[in-house]
Amino acid sequence: MRLLVVLPRVPFPLDKGDKLRAYHQLKELASHFQLKVVALDDSSIIDKYMDHLREEFNIEVIKLKKATIVYRLFRALFSDKPFQVHYFFQRQANRRIIELINDFQPDHIYCQLIRTAEYVKKLHTVPKTIDYMDAFSKGMERRINGASFIKKYFIRLEASRLLKYENLIFDYFENKTIISDQDQSLIYHPERKDITVVQNGVDFDYFSPKLAEKKYDLVFTGNMSYPPNVDGAMYLVNEILPLVRAAIPNAKLLIAGANPTNQVIALECEHVVVSGWVDDIRDAYGSASLFIAPMRIGTGLQNKLLEAMAMSLPCVTTDFANRALGAENGVSVLLGNTKEELAKAVIELLTNKQLADRVAKNGCEFIQNNYNWKTSTQRLIDLIKQ
Structure with a gap:
């Protein structure tokens, strides 16, 4: 045919x-x-x-x-x-x-x-x-x-x-x-x-759990010229991260992805790295303790969440982004709808290794069972x- x-x-x-x-x-x-x-x-x-x-x-x-x-x-x-x-x-x-x-x-x-x-x-x-x-x-x-x-x-x-x-x-x-x-x-x-x-x-042969040095506490990835990702990056740095750093002063964030706009580039500071395009996005995922996707606008399924969860990275996102994903809150992902709720979820994962390991494991299994x-x-x- x-x-x-x-x-x-x-x-x-x-x-x-x-x-x-x-x-x-x-x-x-x-x-x-x-x-x-x-x-x-x-x-x-x-x-x-x-x-x-x-x-x-x-x-x-x-x-x-x-x-x-x-x-x-x-x-x-x-x-x-x-x-x-x-x-x-x-x-x-x-x-x-x-x-x-x-x-x-x-x-x-x-x-x-x-x-x-x-x-x-x-x-x-x-x-x-x-x-x-x-x-x-x-x-x-x-x-x-x-x-x-x-x-x-x-x-x-x-x-x-x-x-x-x-x-x-x-x-x-x-x-x-x-x-x-x-x-x-x-x-x-x-x-x-x-x-x-x-x-x-998800390409599970490519996106699989791997051990790496954790240079960052949080990572957010995506095409950084895409308006929903630009909005997410600005929301994360300007509103969520200050609340996280109030509890964890040394918390560092990596924003990785192609074509960052001037707005995204301007977010770089001592505790925020904007890398732009990376040859192997797995290195970005592997360099952080958790993944966050604070999406407020857009449609569709967030591939970045699928990839991060497949690599056994504990993930935080919004109810809005999870509608397409369908993960269970508190089991395979942590959800928040306000900057306070998202910051609280991040802090919980960064300060409770047992919780982070459990969410990471459950998230990886959820993706393997549902996204092939x-x-x-x-x-x-x-x-x-x-």
Whole structure:
């Protein structure tokens, strides 16, 4: 069975959630289908990863022209489609995808994210699956309050457009997938229950417990240009960490992840290290006594929590982030909804080794039992084959 996969980005390096999800799903899909992958690319530094990807997949990259992106974003001002849909659609890319469909003759097409839907939505001769991944409209809506006046207008506009487009695109695809039950409930289509939940997993061969020197007390990771992570980093340093340091004066924090904004870089001080990109994120996890994800906005499943828990790191997060994860408070994770509650959880783990060890062990077992790439992607495979 021939499967064409259309991605909005080249699925490497694994520095963004959609790239991580795509990469691990492709590894499973390649065992079941004759695979052809098409990845759009707006970057000029992606070539160095292509040899690695071509060893694993039959992949073609379509470069998006910067000038065309700017032009299409201008045109988006006078459209009702989301800005991100305009950003990722170009006519030259569309022509190439049509050529590939004619040449490859796929039996099924799998599109990741609504950003790629325009390329195939009017194709009715081949069955199609769309991966919403997250409820992007709700994630965008949650950014409104923290934005400046001008940004607030455009974020509200994009949230409204995404909401309409998520509903519109639903009926163009035979199958729909999403990352969690929580995100499924946030797609405002009357038949949203027909969206199949396909969770993320963890590469347990890669993310496994290991002994390392603990240079830091806390670690927070993620793409540090992503607004929910920027908000989390600022909330952690400005509001939670001072409460922790009032009880544990020498407490140190590591913030690790690609592309930190100026706001995140400015957080660095004597007791806060902002590392930026790290070649091996396991080193960041292993260097700290606990992991904290103080998420207040965004949607989807936090891969960072899956990875940290898989490495037997005791974790602290919010009820908001745990809705998609589904871990039990006080057993496999500690939860808090205010800065005081989150700081209290951190202090408890840092001062009670027995509690920290128990939460770490339970958390690792929870992830191993519930988040496996092979098992989760099988649901997608079954959808495509039906």
